[in-house]
Protein backbone atom coordinates (compact mmCIF):
# COMPACT_ATOMS: atom_id res chain seq x y z
CA UNK A 436 0.00 0.00 0.00
CA UNK A 437 1.21 3.49 -0.76
CA UNK A 438 2.57 5.61 2.05
CA UNK A 439 0.08 8.43 1.48
CA UNK A 440 -2.84 6.07 1.69
CA UNK A 441 -1.54 4.69 4.99
CA UNK A 442 -1.41 8.19 6.41
CA UNK A 443 -4.81 9.06 4.98
CA UNK A 444 -6.39 6.02 6.65
CA UNK A 445 -5.09 7.09 10.04
CA UNK A 446 -6.32 10.65 9.50
CA UNK A 447 -9.73 9.40 8.43
CA UNK A 448 -10.30 7.31 11.54
CA UNK A 449 -8.99 10.00 13.90
CA UNK A 450 -11.57 12.36 12.38
CA UNK A 451 -14.32 10.04 13.63
CA UNK A 452 -14.85 11.25 17.20
CA UNK A 453 -15.48 7.83 18.71
CA UNK A 454 -15.43 9.06 22.32
CA UNK A 455 -16.87 6.09 24.23
CA UNK A 456 -19.40 5.86 21.38
CA UNK A 457 -19.76 5.81 17.57
CA UNK A 458 -17.37 2.89 17.18
CA UNK A 459 -19.64 1.63 14.38
CA UNK A 460 -18.38 4.44 12.13
CA UNK A 461 -14.80 3.30 12.68
CA UNK A 462 -15.78 -0.36 12.22
CA UNK A 463 -17.62 0.43 8.96
CA UNK A 464 -14.66 2.42 7.70
CA UNK A 465 -12.38 -0.56 8.34
CA UNK A 466 -14.93 -2.93 6.83
CA UNK A 467 -14.98 -0.91 3.59
CA UNK A 468 -11.21 -0.71 3.55
CA UNK A 469 -10.85 -4.47 4.01
CA UNK A 470 -13.48 -5.06 1.34
CA UNK A 471 -11.33 -3.13 -1.17
CA UNK A 472 -8.83 -5.95 -0.75
CA UNK A 473 -11.48 -8.70 -0.73
CA UNK A 474 -11.16 -9.41 2.99
CA UNK A 475 -14.51 -10.20 4.58
CA UNK A 476 -15.43 -8.88 7.98
CA UNK A 477 -18.30 -8.94 10.41
CA UNK A 478 -19.63 -6.18 12.64
CA UNK A 479 -20.75 -7.31 16.08
CA UNK A 480 -23.18 -4.88 17.64
CA UNK A 481 -22.81 -4.16 21.33
CA UNK A 482 -25.33 -1.29 21.40
CA UNK A 483 -26.74 1.13 18.82
CA UNK A 484 -23.80 2.91 17.08
CA UNK A 485 -21.39 0.68 18.92
CA UNK A 486 -20.06 -2.27 16.92
CA UNK A 487 -16.86 -4.26 17.19
CA UNK A 488 -15.34 -5.74 14.04
CA UNK A 489 -13.91 -9.19 13.36
CA UNK A 490 -12.11 -10.09 10.13
CA UNK A 491 -10.13 -13.18 9.20
CA UNK A 492 -7.38 -13.62 6.65
CA UNK A 493 -6.69 -17.30 5.95
CA UNK A 494 -3.22 -18.58 5.14
CA UNK A 495 -2.43 -21.19 2.52
CA UNK A 496 -2.37 -24.08 5.01
CA UNK A 497 -3.50 -24.94 8.53
CA UNK A 498 -1.62 -23.42 11.44
CA UNK A 499 -1.89 -21.08 14.37
CA UNK A 500 -4.40 -18.29 14.83
CA UNK A 501 -2.83 -14.92 15.46
CA UNK A 502 -5.23 -12.36 16.90
CA UNK A 503 -4.56 -8.70 16.28
CA UNK A 504 -6.53 -6.31 18.40
CA UNK A 505 -7.14 -2.65 18.98
CA UNK A 506 -9.97 -0.62 20.45
CA UNK A 507 -12.07 1.64 18.25
CA UNK A 508 -12.98 4.15 20.97
CA UNK A 509 -11.02 7.04 22.40
CA UNK A 510 -11.23 9.05 25.61
CA UNK A 511 -12.81 12.50 25.68
CA UNK A 512 -10.79 15.40 24.31
CA UNK A 513 -11.43 17.60 27.35
CA UNK A 514 -11.39 21.34 26.76
CA UNK A 515 -10.84 21.65 23.00
CA UNK A 516 -9.57 25.22 23.42
CA UNK A 517 -6.52 23.85 25.19
CA UNK A 518 -5.46 21.93 22.08
CA UNK A 519 -2.97 23.61 19.74
CA UNK A 520 -4.43 21.49 16.92
CA UNK A 521 -8.12 20.52 17.06
CA UNK A 522 -8.50 16.99 18.50
CA UNK A 523 -10.51 15.58 15.58
CA UNK A 524 -8.80 17.36 12.67
CA UNK A 525 -5.85 14.95 12.34
CA UNK A 526 -3.44 17.72 11.36
CA UNK A 527 0.13 16.90 10.43
CA UNK A 528 2.86 19.26 11.60
CA UNK A 529 6.59 18.51 11.45
CA UNK A 530 6.10 14.79 10.96
CA UNK A 531 3.64 14.48 13.83
CA UNK A 532 0.00 13.60 13.40
CA UNK A 533 -2.11 15.27 16.10
CA UNK A 534 -5.45 14.17 17.42
CA UNK A 535 -7.35 12.29 20.08
CA UNK A 536 -6.47 8.63 19.59
CA UNK A 537 -3.32 9.35 17.55
CA UNK A 538 -1.39 7.37 20.13
CA UNK A 539 -4.13 5.56 22.07
CA UNK A 540 -4.69 3.80 19.80
CA UNK A 541 -5.89 4.51 16.32
CA UNK A 542 -2.32 4.43 14.99
CA UNK A 543 -1.85 0.93 16.44
CA UNK A 544 -5.25 -0.15 15.12
CA UNK A 545 -4.62 1.20 11.61
CA UNK A 546 -1.11 -0.27 11.53
CA UNK A 547 -2.37 -3.73 12.53
CA UNK A 548 -5.09 -3.63 9.86
CA UNK A 549 -2.84 -2.29 7.09
CA UNK A 550 -0.21 -4.93 7.84
CA UNK A 551 -2.97 -7.55 7.48
CA UNK A 552 -4.03 -6.06 4.16
CA UNK A 553 -0.44 -6.02 2.94
CA UNK A 554 -0.11 -9.74 3.71
CA UNK A 555 -2.84 -10.26 1.16
CA UNK A 556 -1.73 -7.56 -1.26
CA UNK A 557 1.82 -8.96 -1.37
CA UNK A 558 0.64 -12.59 -1.54
CA UNK A 559 2.68 -13.48 1.54
CA UNK A 560 2.58 -17.21 2.12
CA UNK A 561 1.69 -18.17 5.69
CA UNK A 562 0.12 -20.91 7.78
CA UNK A 563 -3.00 -20.52 9.90
CA UNK A 564 -4.87 -17.26 10.07
CA UNK A 565 -4.79 -13.65 11.10
CA UNK A 566 -7.86 -12.56 12.99
CA UNK A 567 -8.66 -8.90 13.54
CA UNK A 568 -10.57 -8.16 16.75
CA UNK A 569 -11.44 -4.44 16.82
CA UNK A 570 -13.29 -3.64 20.02
CA UNK A 571 -15.75 -1.09 21.36
CA UNK A 572 -15.61 0.53 24.76
CA UNK A 573 -12.12 -0.38 25.92
CA UNK A 574 -11.59 2.91 27.71
CA UNK A 575 -14.72 2.56 29.83
CA UNK A 576 -15.87 -0.93 30.70
CA UNK A 577 -14.00 -3.08 28.15
CA UNK A 578 -17.39 -4.12 26.78
CA UNK A 579 -16.25 -5.11 23.31
CA UNK A 580 -13.55 -7.57 24.30
CA UNK A 581 -15.88 -9.07 26.90
CA UNK A 582 -18.60 -9.58 24.30
CA UNK A 583 -16.20 -11.07 21.74
CA UNK A 584 -14.89 -13.53 24.33
CA UNK A 585 -18.39 -14.40 25.58
CA UNK A 586 -19.55 -15.06 22.01
CA UNK A 587 -16.58 -17.31 21.20
CA UNK A 588 -14.71 -15.09 18.74
CA UNK A 589 -11.46 -15.46 20.67
CA UNK A 590 -11.62 -19.21 21.39
CA UNK A 591 -9.04 -20.16 18.79
CA UNK A 592 -6.30 -17.66 19.63
CA UNK A 593 -2.74 -18.97 19.84
CA UNK A 594 -1.19 -15.54 19.86
CA UNK A 595 -2.48 -12.02 20.38
CA UNK A 596 -0.95 -8.66 19.54
CA UNK A 597 -2.67 -5.69 21.10
CA UNK A 598 -1.47 -2.50 19.43
CA UNK A 599 -1.69 -0.27 22.52
CA UNK A 600 1.12 2.27 22.69
CA UNK A 601 4.22 0.61 24.14
CA UNK A 602 6.85 2.40 22.01
CA UNK A 603 9.31 0.40 19.94
CA UNK A 604 11.49 -0.13 23.01
CA UNK A 605 9.37 -2.68 24.85
CA UNK A 606 6.80 -5.44 24.55
CA UNK A 607 4.34 -6.16 27.35
CA UNK A 608 3.70 -9.85 28.03
CA UNK A 609 1.73 -9.56 31.30
CA UNK A 610 -0.26 -7.01 33.24
CA UNK A 611 -2.15 -6.70 36.47
CA UNK A 612 -5.90 -6.98 36.75
CA UNK A 613 -7.99 -4.10 37.99
CA UNK A 614 -11.06 -3.87 40.20
CA UNK A 615 -12.88 -0.55 40.37
CA UNK A 616 -15.63 -0.38 42.94
CA UNK A 617 -17.69 1.81 45.24
CA UNK A 618 -18.60 1.28 48.85
CA UNK A 619 -21.88 2.97 49.68
CA UNK A 620 -22.71 3.73 53.29
CA UNK A 621 -26.32 4.63 54.00
CA UNK A 622 -27.47 6.12 57.30
CA UNK A 623 -30.13 8.65 58.26
CA UNK A 624 -29.79 12.39 58.54
CA UNK A 625 -30.69 14.33 61.68
CA UNK A 626 -29.79 17.64 63.19
CA UNK A 627 -26.29 17.47 64.58
CA UNK A 628 -27.54 18.77 67.92
CA UNK A 629 -29.58 15.56 68.20
CA UNK A 630 -27.34 12.94 66.57
CA UNK A 631 -29.11 10.12 68.40
CA UNK A 632 -32.01 10.59 65.94
CA UNK A 633 -29.79 9.92 62.95
CA UNK A 634 -27.48 7.20 61.69
CA UNK A 635 -24.00 8.45 60.90
CA UNK A 636 -23.03 7.17 57.44
CA UNK A 637 -19.55 8.65 57.79
CA UNK A 638 -18.80 6.75 60.98
CA UNK A 639 -19.99 3.58 59.25
CA UNK A 640 -17.54 4.24 56.44
CA UNK A 641 -14.74 4.78 58.96
CA UNK A 642 -15.65 1.40 60.49
CA UNK A 643 -15.54 -0.19 57.05
CA UNK A 644 -12.13 1.28 56.30
CA UNK A 645 -10.73 0.15 59.64
CA UNK A 646 -12.07 -3.37 59.23
CA UNK A 647 -11.17 -3.80 55.55
CA UNK A 648 -7.63 -2.39 55.58
CA UNK A 649 -6.04 -5.31 57.49
CA UNK A 650 -7.85 -7.80 55.23
CA UNK A 651 -6.51 -6.15 52.09
CA UNK A 652 -3.09 -5.92 53.68
CA UNK A 653 -3.17 -9.66 54.44
CA UNK A 654 -3.98 -10.38 50.80
CA UNK A 655 -1.20 -8.04 49.70
CA UNK A 656 1.25 -9.86 51.96
CA UNK A 657 0.09 -13.33 50.88
CA UNK A 658 1.77 -13.41 47.48
CA UNK A 659 4.28 -11.60 45.36
CA UNK A 660 4.63 -12.06 41.63
CA UNK A 661 8.24 -11.76 40.42
CA UNK A 662 7.32 -9.22 37.75
CA UNK A 663 3.91 -7.81 38.66
CA UNK A 664 4.55 -7.31 42.35
CA UNK A 665 1.60 -7.51 44.74
CA UNK A 666 -2.14 -7.09 44.80
CA UNK A 667 -2.79 -3.62 46.17
CA UNK A 668 -5.85 -1.58 47.05
CA UNK A 669 -6.10 2.19 47.04
CA UNK A 670 -9.12 4.08 48.33
CA UNK A 671 -9.18 6.98 45.91
CA UNK A 672 -12.29 9.16 46.31
CA UNK A 673 -14.66 9.84 49.17
CA UNK A 674 -17.81 11.93 49.10
CA UNK A 675 -20.52 12.40 51.65
CA UNK A 676 -22.52 14.54 53.98
CA UNK A 677 -24.75 17.52 53.19
CA UNK A 678 -23.94 20.31 55.57
CA UNK A 679 -22.01 21.10 58.69
CA UNK A 680 -24.87 20.75 61.13
CA UNK A 681 -26.43 17.53 59.80
CA UNK A 682 -25.61 13.92 60.53
CA UNK A 683 -24.42 12.55 57.17
CA UNK A 684 -26.94 10.18 55.59
CA UNK A 685 -24.83 8.94 52.71
CA UNK A 686 -21.12 8.49 52.07
CA UNK A 687 -19.60 6.94 48.96
CA UNK A 688 -16.05 5.67 48.77
CA UNK A 689 -14.43 4.81 45.43
CA UNK A 690 -11.46 2.47 45.27
CA UNK A 691 -9.22 0.72 42.79
CA UNK A 692 -7.42 -2.55 43.44
CA UNK A 693 -4.64 -3.81 41.16
CA UNK A 694 -4.51 -7.56 41.08
CA UNK A 695 -1.93 -10.32 40.54
CA UNK A 696 -2.85 -13.91 39.58
CA UNK A 697 -1.70 -15.34 42.96
CA UNK A 698 -4.01 -13.08 45.00
CA UNK A 699 -6.73 -12.85 42.42
CA UNK A 700 -9.97 -11.03 41.72
CA UNK A 701 -12.16 -13.62 43.47
CA UNK A 702 -10.04 -13.47 46.62
CA UNK A 703 -10.15 -9.71 46.62
CA UNK A 704 -13.92 -9.55 46.14
CA UNK A 705 -14.28 -12.11 48.95
CA UNK A 706 -12.25 -9.80 51.21
CA UNK A 707 -14.56 -6.89 50.37
CA UNK A 708 -17.62 -8.97 51.15
CA UNK A 709 -16.19 -10.27 54.43
CA UNK A 710 -15.45 -6.71 55.48
CA UNK A 711 -18.97 -5.59 54.66
CA UNK A 712 -20.52 -8.49 56.50
CA UNK A 713 -18.50 -7.69 59.58
CA UNK A 714 -19.37 -3.98 59.50
CA UNK A 715 -23.04 -4.59 58.83
CA UNK A 716 -23.30 -6.76 61.97
CA UNK A 717 -22.56 -3.81 64.22
CA UNK A 718 -24.29 -0.83 62.58
CA UNK A 719 -27.84 0.44 62.28
CA UNK A 720 -27.59 1.56 58.66
CA UNK A 721 -25.96 -0.41 55.87
CA UNK A 722 -22.75 -0.53 53.88
CA UNK A 723 -22.84 -2.05 50.40
CA UNK A 724 -20.65 -2.84 47.42
CA UNK A 725 -21.23 -1.45 43.94
CA UNK A 726 -18.89 -3.19 41.49
CA UNK A 727 -17.88 -0.98 38.57
CA UNK A 728 -15.20 -3.02 36.78
CA UNK A 729 -13.66 -6.37 37.50
CA UNK A 730 -10.86 -7.30 35.11
CA UNK A 731 -8.49 -10.17 35.78
CA UNK A 732 -4.71 -10.07 35.35
CA UNK A 733 -3.22 -11.61 32.23
CA UNK A 734 0.08 -13.34 31.85
CA UNK A 735 1.99 -15.27 29.19
CA UNK A 736 5.60 -16.45 28.99
CA UNK A 737 8.06 -13.57 29.05
CA UNK A 738 9.85 -14.72 25.92
CA UNK A 739 6.94 -16.38 24.15
CA UNK A 740 7.03 -17.18 20.42
CA UNK A 741 5.19 -14.02 19.48
CA UNK A 742 7.59 -11.83 21.46
CA UNK A 743 10.45 -13.61 19.69
CA UNK A 744 8.86 -13.06 16.27
CA UNK A 745 8.51 -9.36 17.03
CA UNK A 746 12.13 -9.21 18.16
CA UNK A 747 13.24 -10.73 14.86
CA UNK A 748 11.29 -8.02 13.06
CA UNK A 749 12.05 -5.03 15.26
CA UNK A 750 15.31 -5.68 17.07
CA UNK A 751 16.65 -8.45 19.30
CA UNK A 752 17.29 -6.14 22.24
CA UNK A 753 13.67 -5.15 22.78
CA UNK A 754 12.75 -5.77 26.41
CA UNK A 755 9.73 -7.81 27.33
CA UNK A 756 8.17 -6.38 30.48
CA UNK A 757 5.04 -6.46 32.61
CA UNK A 758 2.96 -3.43 33.54
CA UNK A 759 0.39 -2.34 36.09
CA UNK A 760 -2.20 -0.90 33.68
CA UNK A 761 -5.05 -2.94 32.20
CA UNK A 762 -6.05 -3.56 28.56
CA UNK A 763 -8.53 -5.68 26.61
CA UNK A 764 -6.07 -8.53 27.22
CA UNK A 765 -7.78 -8.93 30.62
CA UNK A 766 -10.86 -10.20 28.86
CA UNK A 767 -9.09 -12.15 26.13
CA UNK A 768 -7.12 -13.85 28.92
CA UNK A 769 -10.36 -15.45 30.10
CA UNK A 770 -10.45 -17.88 27.15
CA UNK A 771 -9.81 -21.44 28.16
CA UNK A 772 -6.36 -21.61 26.61
CA UNK A 773 -2.88 -20.17 27.14
CA UNK A 774 -1.78 -17.88 24.37
CA UNK A 775 1.26 -15.83 23.46
CA UNK A 776 0.61 -12.20 24.37
CA UNK A 777 2.42 -9.16 23.05
CA UNK A 778 1.11 -5.68 23.78
CA UNK A 779 3.11 -3.63 21.34
CA UNK A 780 2.23 -0.55 19.35
CA UNK A 781 3.32 2.87 18.08
CA UNK A 782 3.43 5.89 20.33
CA UNK A 783 4.37 6.32 23.96
CA UNK A 784 2.01 5.51 26.79
CA UNK A 785 2.70 8.93 28.36
CA UNK A 786 1.23 10.59 25.29
CA UNK A 787 -2.15 8.89 25.79
CA UNK A 788 -5.20 10.77 27.04
CA UNK A 789 -3.45 14.17 27.01
CA UNK A 790 -4.00 17.46 25.22
CA UNK A 791 -2.12 17.59 21.87
CA UNK A 792 -1.85 13.81 21.71
CA UNK A 793 0.18 12.86 18.64
CA UNK A 794 2.03 10.06 16.92
CA UNK A 795 5.19 10.38 14.87
CA UNK A 796 4.29 9.45 11.30
CA UNK A 797 7.57 7.53 10.86
CA UNK A 798 6.87 5.54 14.01
CA UNK A 799 3.42 4.62 12.70
CA UNK A 800 4.72 3.59 9.27
CA UNK A 801 7.56 1.62 10.84
CA UNK A 802 5.10 -0.36 12.96
CA UNK A 803 3.19 -1.44 9.84
CA UNK A 804 6.35 -3.07 8.51
CA UNK A 805 7.17 -4.60 11.89
CA UNK A 806 3.71 -6.05 12.26
CA UNK A 807 3.77 -7.54 8.77
CA UNK A 808 7.17 -9.15 9.41
CA UNK A 809 5.99 -10.41 12.81
CA UNK A 810 2.82 -11.97 11.37
CA UNK A 811 4.93 -13.64 8.68
CA UNK A 812 7.44 -15.06 11.15
CA UNK A 813 4.91 -16.16 13.77
CA UNK A 814 2.79 -17.89 11.13
CA UNK A 815 5.67 -19.39 9.16
CA UNK A 816 4.87 -22.93 10.31
Ligand SMILES: [Zn+2]
Nearest residue numbers: 506539540599
Ligand atom coordinates in the same frame (compact mmCIF):
# COMPACT_ATOMS: atom_id res chain seq x y z
ZN1 LIG B 1 -5.82 2.25 24.73
